[in-house]
Amino acid sequence: MIASTGSNKAEKDHPDNLSLAGDGFDTVIKAKAAVDAVPSCRNKVSCADILALATRDVIAMSGGPSYAVELGRLDGLSSTAASVNGKLPHPTFNLNQLNSLFAANGLSQTDMIALSAAHTLGFSHCDKFSNRIYNFSRQNAVDPTLNKDYATQLQQMCPRNVDPRIAINMDPNTPRKFDNVYFQNLQKGQGLFTSDQVLFTDTRSRPTVDAWASNSQAFNQAFITAMSKLGRVGVKTGRNGNIRRNCAAFN
Incomplete structure (x- = not known):
């Protein structure tokens, strides 16, 4: 969800991610802002958890199953396009x-x-x-x-x-x-x-x-x-992450 800055291309701008809809990112950012607008909830919920919950909700809203989402993820501290290499299945894979x-x-x-x-x-x-x-x-x-x-x-x-x-x-x-x-x-x-x-x-x-x-x-x-x-793959905890104030930028 991190936005690219200058010559630093972030993960979401890797060619394999270009089919991700921009308004989807906007929805997560708006949800984060709504949660943080409640004083007792400010800086308590990560963008990563909101993304996991939003995934569950869009599946259910589209007629699929609803399910419990395990929570407690922190947001990552780095985002580079290069980190995508080898991490996603390619359309030509056997x-x-x-x-x-x-x-x-x-x-x-x-x-x-x-x-x-x-x-x-x-x-x-x-x-x-x-x-x-x-x-x-x-x-x-x-x-x-x-x-x-x-x-x-x-x-x-x-x-x-x-x-x-x-x-x-x-x-x-x-x-x-x-x-x-x-x-x-x-x-x-x-x-x-x-x-x-x-x-x-x-x-x-x-x-x-x-x-x-x-x-x-x-x-x-x-x-x-x-x-x-x-949802348990690559979860950030402790010093490996934090809770971002803005989903599109590091703290």
């Missing part, structure tokens, strides 16, 4: 790469598949998947794991001369609802990223996709478990 990245943070393959379903909401940009619809394997072809009709729709929305500013819904069917349709989309070849579709094409993860495609309750419970574990 299952081994996904599992390796998540395992490094104490998360299982089941957790990874559940968290991937966050792509039931939000959007991406054409340059993140254009290789699948125009030049797959450098053969001027469409990725064969991609539904042909869906590929045509994506080509109509994303010109061959890629405009990275064009935003595309991650879920082509229920883009504003948090649901298990994400997994049903994968069964139909409608995963936007390679890292989405591989969850169905790889036989090691397909059974989980199939199970959750037909059982939203089981998926919701797995998602809650995975989010709780994710």
Whole structure:
């Protein structure tokens, strides 16, 4: 949430984070200001905790499950674009790469598949998947794991001369609802990223996709478990952090 200053590029301005909506940051900053406006609450709640709570609330408001959020995080003391390198899954990742990245943070393959379903909401940009619809394997072809009709729709929305500013819904069917349709989309070849579709094409993860495609309750419970574990990754306590007065700047 830290804003870049001069030549010091902050974490949120790394290219992998450019699809994060600016008004989302504004919402967290406004929530922080509202909490701190209450004298007895001033400087008691971190921006990190507010972000975790806001995540839970937007999921619930979009039709997904609500869950208890563990609190007590402090805000970090540094923010650099370079720190993002190797920390986020790339849209071209295969299952081994996904599992390796998540395992490094104490998360299982089941957790990874559940968290991937966050792509039931939000959007991406054409340059993140254009290789699948125009030049797959450098053969001027469409990725064969991609539904042909869906590929045509994506080509109509994303010109061959890629405009990275064009935003595309991650879920082509229920883009504003948090649901298990994400997994049903994968069964139909409608995963936007390679890292989405591989969850169905790889036989090691397909059974989980199939199970959750037909059982939203089981998926919701797995998602809650995975989010709780994710919420414990990299938590700052003691001298490793503080409570910011302004979420966009260090104290």
